[in-house]
Amino acid sequence: MTDLTLAAGAVERHLRARRDAGRGLLMPYVTGGITPGWTDYLRAFAAAGADAIEVGLPFSDPTLDGVTIQRASDTALARGASTRRILADLSGVPDLGVPLVASTYYNLVLHDGPEAFCAALRGAGVAGLIVPDLPVHEADELTDVAAASGIELVLLASPATPQPRLAEIAGRSRGFVYAVSVMGTTGERAALAASAAELTERIRRVSDRPVLLGFGISTPDQAREARRHADGVVVGAAVMRRVLDGAGPDDLRAFLAPLRQALDQECDRPR
Amino acid sequence: MRNVPPWREPAPPGGTMGEPRTRGRFGEYGGRYAPESLVEACREVDEAFRDAWADPGFRGALARLLAVHAGRPTPLTPADRLSEALGVRLCLKREDLTHTGSHKINNVLGQALLATRMGRRRLIAETGAGQHGVATATAAALLGLEATVFMGERDIERQALNVFRMRMLGAEVVPVTAGSRTLKDATSEAMRHWVGATGDSHYCIGSVVGPDPYPWMVREFQRIIGDEARAQCAAELRTGVPDYVVACVGGGSNAAGTFAGFADTRALLVGVEAEGGAGASRGRLGVMHGCRSLFLQDDDGQITQAHSIAAGLDYPGVGPEHAHLRDLGRARYVTVSDEEAAAAAVRLARTEGIVPALESAHALAWVIRAAGDGELPAGSTVLMTLSGRGDKDVSTLKELL
Numbered sequence: 076m077t078d079l080t081l082a083a084g085a086v087e088r089h090l091r092a093r094r095d096a097g098r099g100l101l102m103p104y105v106t107g108g109i110t111p112g113w114t115d116y117l118r119a120f121a122a123a124g125a126d127a128i129e130v131g132l133p134f135s136d137p138t139l140d141g142v143t144i145q146r147a148s149d150t151a152l153a154r155g156a157s158t159r160r161i162l163a164d165l166s167g168v169p170d171l172g173v174p175l176v177a178s179t180y181y182n183l184v185l186h187d188g189p190e191a192f193c194a195a196l197r198g199a200g201v202a203g204l205i206v207p208d209l210p211v212h213e214a215d216e217l218t219d220v221a222a223a224s225g226i227e228l229v230l231l232a233s234p235a236t237p238q239p240r241l242a243e244i245a246g247r248s249r250g251f252v253y254a255v256s257v258m259g260t261t262g263e264r265a266a267l268a269a270s271a272a273e274l275t276e277r278i279r280r281v282s283d284r285p286v287l288l289g290f291g292i293s294t295p296d297q298a299r300e301a302r303r304h305a306d307g308v309v310v311g312a313a314v315m316r317r318v319l320d321g322a323g324p325d326d327l328r329a330f331l332a333p334l335r336q337a338l339d340q341e342c343d344r345p346r
Numbered sequence: 347m348r349n350v351p352p353w354r355e356p357a358p359p360g361g362t363m364g365e366p367r368t369r370g371r372f373g374e375y376g377g378r379y380a381p382e383s384l385v386e387a388c389r390e391v392d393e394a395f396r397d398a399w400a401d402p403g404f405r406g407a408l409a410r411l412l413a414v415h416a417g418r419p420t421p422l423t424p425a426d427r428l429s430e431a432l433g434v435r436l437c438l439k440r441e442d443l444t445h446t447g448s449h450k451i452n453n454v455l456g457q458a459l460l461a462t463r464m465g466r467r468r469l470i471a472e473t474g475a476g477q478h479g480v481a482t483a484t485a486a487a488l489l490g491l492e493a494t495v496f497m498g499e500r501d502i503e504r505q506a507l508n509v510f511r512m513r514m515l516g517a518e519v520v521p522v523t524a525g526s527r528t529l530k531d532a533t534s535e536a537m538r539h540w541v542g543a544t545g546d547s548h549y550c551i552g553s554v555v556g557p558d559p560y561p562w563m564v565r566e567f568q569r570i571i572g573d574e575a576r577a578q579c580a581a582e583l584r585t586g587v588p589d590y591v592v593a594c595v596g597g598g599s600n601a602a603g604t605f606a607g608f609a610d611t612r613a614l615l616v617g618v619e620a621e622g623g624a625g626a627s628r629g630r631l632g633v634m635h636g637c638r639s640l641f642l643q644d645d646d647g648q649i650t651q652a653h654s655i656a657a658g659l660d661y662p663g664v665g666p667e668h669a670h671l672r673d674l675g676r677a678r679y680v681t682v683s684d685e686e687a688a689a690a691a692v693r694l695a696r697t698e699g700i701v702p703a704l705e706s707a708h709a710l711a712w713v714i715r716a717a718g719d720g721e722l723p724a725g726s727t728v729l730m731t732l733s734g735r736g737d738k739d740v741s742t743l744k745e746l747l
């Protein structure tokens with residue numbers, strides 16, 4: 076896998092290095108522009124031990140988000156958030172020591188065109204991009220442009236993805252593979268779905284790229300369990316529910332601390 | 347906004363409105379921009395539809411349902427008094443006379459039969475005006491399936507009668523409170539719901555929108571409008587083919603079905619949009635609800651809310667094949683205001699004894715305007731699809747008139 080490592084960009088190099096050092100990866104999510112001082116959340120995430128940070132660029136018609144992220148997107152848009160403003164805010168954030176990964180729907184990428192969009196991301200210090208409604212077979216238009224701009228295009232894999240397609244997704248994804256733990260939308264869930272372990276296992280068979288599990292991970296127990304199968308977790312709705320309820324950066328740091336701890340403890344166990 | 351090519355005199359365009367190119371493309375539009383969790387479900391629908399559409403048994407079963415349940419063929423009605431007043435020869439394709447009162451039943455019976463063939467036990471649908479919801483509830487009841495219909499809260503208020511009909515037919519109507527609480531939000535919610543229900547449910551999309559194969563499949567199920575009208579025009583009109591073929595366009599399913607019957611003729615195709623929901627006329631390239639097409643957007647790329655007096659037309663986009671027909675210059679898209687549509691509805695009621703759906707009244711309003719300003723030459727022949735009946739709109743009209 077030397078070739079892959081050499082080809083990897085900043086996000087993947089960073090995540091591989093931490094994973095290979097035995098660390099469970101934590102990627103918290105925040106909706107850009109959700110509050111006036113929203114970039115303070117990024118600092119809190121980094122302080123809480125995040126390994127990467129996902130910044131959502133809100134879209135009016137999200138087809139893969141549950142009620143919490145939908146509400147967060149609506150709130151941010153109502154506050155006047157836009158890709159341009161969010162990226163301008165990010166430009167003012169000093170280096171946090173962890174890569175930033177933007178996520179948004181494809182309409183916003185097409186709006187100014189993939190080249191201008193990726194250049195703007197890069198200019199704002201963003202290194203990765205997740206587009207949930209851009210499946211691998213439609214990604215050609217963006218793949219090369221993103222690579223040329225130094226943006227790692229992360230592809231999603233789902234429990235319904237057949238194995239040959241999964242191999243293609245894992246092969247073409249950059250940064251990491253985003254494993255969607257469950258057949259459903261984003262949102263907190265009572266337990267980690269059984270499909271999460273099975274999907275991660277199937278990805279492992281075809282790739283050694285870092286695998287982050289997302290959708291429904293909201294408690295230390297779930298993070299611990301996810302870590303048994305994947306390299307780490309994405310925590311979105313659980314963060315955003317707290318933000319919508321008025322939690323500040325310190326509250327979120329306190330919320331993430333036990334998740335960080337759970338991931339670290341799981342690493343200490345014999346595997 | 348991109349440059350719209352002039353409306354050129356169409357040469358019979360071989361292949362236009364045939365099967366889409368690889369990966370569901372109509373020119374640069376279409377595609378399958380669905381979350382990965384839905385890609386396999388779309389592939390299964392595609393495979394099942396191709397298999398069914400090539401199967402005379404499936405075609406026969408659908409034709410029988412359309413005949414004995416939906417009441418096909420629908421008549422072609424010469425609008426004699428209005429024609430005389432306008433100075434053109436106007437014929438109406440009467441989809442308002444189908445069971446459930448709109449063209450929606452054609453597509454839904456096709457998809458419900460397909461869902462049964464695929465072993466699904468439940469239909470998921472979105473609805474704006476309620477006509478697609480009523481058709482879905484009807485087909486589900488007929489074939490012993492469950493139905494869950496997502497509908498914006500605002501549309502639920504506007505279309506109380508159709509909500510009652512759906513519930514009476516046994517469907518669950520789920521109010522959507524997100525966003526503008528209309529059709530686009532109901533569509534987003536139905537897609538989100540489908541992500542968690544692909545195992546046992548078929549998403550029965552109501553227009554020529556959504557991820558591949560829906561725009562193509564829905565057009566094929568609606569093609570019967572155009573095919574019947576073509577044969578009826580051949581018998582009714584001296585010229586055989588009308589000079590103009592006109593239909594209203596929200597997502598554009600009745601227009602796609604109508605146009606499909608005339609794509610290879612010299613008829614001029616006109617899609618009529620609501621002024622506030624003019625995806626084909628004023629939209630810009632984007633991706634929403636699984637396909638690449640033309641959508642109304644603000645300067646930041648957010649989809650803007652459409653508005654129309656007709657709930658079925660306030661969708662901020664248009665089906666990808668319409669975007670392609672526009673680029674080709676094969677069809678032309680025009681807009682009509684709420685007021686013109688309401689006036690046209692009254693005029694049809696008083697000249698022909700037909701109360702049209704407000705959606706269809708848009709198409710008629712353009713015919714009236716174009717005949718008045720000479721755009722439709724005197725004596726020209728016009729086929730207009732009357733996509734639905736106006737019962738659902740009487741309370742809206744009552745407030746206006």
